[in-house]
Amino acid sequence: MRQPIPLRIFQGPEADERARDTSRPVMLVGFQNQGNLGLGYLAAVLREHGYTVRVVDIEQPPEEILRIAQEINPLLIGFSLIFQFFIAHDAALLYVMRANGIDCHFTMGGHFPSLSYQQTLELVPELDSVVRFEGEMTLLELADAISTGKDWHDIHGMVYRRDQELIVTPPRALIEDLDQLPYPEREYQPETVLGRNIMPILASRGCARTCSFCSIHTFYRAAPGRIVRTRKPAEVVREMRMLHEERGINIFLFQDDDFPLFGTVWRRWAGEFVDELHRSRVPEKVIWKMNCRADAVDRELFIRMKEAGLYLVYMGLESGSEQGLETLHKQITVEQNLRAVKLLKSIGLMWEYGFMLLDPSSTFESVRANLSFLRTILADGCLPVTFCRMLPYDGTPIKDELVRTGRLRGDVCNPDYDFLDPRLAEFYEGITNVLSLKGWIHGLEAVTVQLGTAWHEVAVMERLFPTLPGMQRYKKTLRRITKTSNHLLLNVVEDLSYVYSDGRENRWDPQEIEESRTQGLEHLLTERDAFVLQHQDVLLEVLKRDAAPVLIAEAARVALSA
Ligand code: B12
């Protein structure tokens, strides 16, 4: 592998002066469900420089994606790979496209292609190149070069094949000032909760922490430049306000890896953000969710943020055992996790959590510590049980460690590992067989997902609708259903842990569990539908009233463009 001599480093104004031919569109293909901000930013930068951009959802049938490419004859197609397990899907799609005569430049970006570019180019031979790290400036430069017939091979931030060699050009620095980027394109219908529109948004990029199972910090550290960059609070609020006024968005999901809260500088940032929200009067109309670590939860700040519209806090708690937290390099204690949950409950903020029942250091004792932790935090039935098993993604320190110790198994699409105690693999398979995890935890129809949705609706009703009579009773019922479901789920998993560790007899019949599951789900849906139906008129009336400014804005736009 050869590193070419570094050429010039991209500077903003150069992009404005560079020659380009924008007569052919650029096509971008990626996972669009819930809105893809990466593709949105890429499209916005290209459009700002005159290109027509067609963003296509990769979950559409391949023949439809092919049809679009044939119809628009793009200058280049950029594929976004945000989940590494999608690579086989991408490979098949690119094969079909090439086989059907699409001969423009194919490039790909995202975490996995950036960090595992060699594998990406091997697994997807139809690719002409990979764009590494933040792709806005590299993609623009690539489009400019291709459109004017210039050589693109010296563009920074790329990898490509030359004969049998891989050429890795010098990495492109991370974007220093995120506010210089245009707002991301969002040409899709927003998701909704009870008729309220939702949009993803970013206040920052990067993460300063170093959890061993996460590739985000590796991604941002491997590129030159400042790892964490925050936008100006006023700019973030301006974008929220614009989306509220023009698109009727009431719910914002901050997709920041770690929302800026921790330490003096970011705490100040969060304070300014709150002040800015109040100044703009946005909190009267919108609510927002963000992701943070448990050690960032602070009473005073979170109360202020709640008053400024914060309605949901997602925390990656990940483990309830000290050993698990250490293996995952969370740099946090079980006590801190518990404290954060307690604090959020006392403030009355809804929260969600990520949790890994199993990780490479797991023992039956740590599994039981995890179950006991879940019992503690969910004892009041405030939320359903959820958990997964840690997966060793590319670019993570834990994957490197598993390689080093010869325990890595599986492949790119299904990464896996050997437990230290092989009985744990049987245990996990046992849970899957007895419980049918798809019905309980994973997938849209799962109990946990349905319960989570019902609780989310409650949080939205409480914040974006007038007080509904009977809400306390409904919450009590939800809590009872959640408690029953959690109790069963945790008991089964705990009992099975003894079946596999101590050879105890299994007392659970999958059929009976399945019956309890469907009954619980039925009960939940009946209660939920009854409550929503009972208040339908009020909900609809409020939605109609709030939609008015948007309709007026739309009418004005139509009138102006006529
Ligand atoms: C939002 C989000 C989601 C949304 C996706 C919405 C969407 N359509 O994009 C939802 C909630 C659906 C989701 C689900 C999941 N997610 Co998720 N998600 C994220 C999150 C937090 C933010 C993504 C984002 O908006 N980033 C901001 C943009 C600006 O950055 P970006 O996407 O990296 O794009 C930039 C560059 O990568 C590059 N680039 C990207 N694409 C392209 C393409 C081209 C052509 C070019 C030139 C450049 C380029 O340029 C972009 C602009 O600078 C990321 C973490 C992260 N930081 O990326 C995890 C992340 C992508 N998710 C992850 C995972 C594991 C999941 C789940 C599997 C979780 C689960 N257990 O269920 C599911 C999978 C869903 C499924 N299909 O089954 C992992 C993926 C790990 C991996 N290596 O595969 C991540 C990285 C989180 C993590 N800590 O590890 N997720």
Ligand code: SF4
């Ligand atoms: S898991 Fe979250 S806090 Fe940890 S490194 Fe990844 S993004 Fe940062």
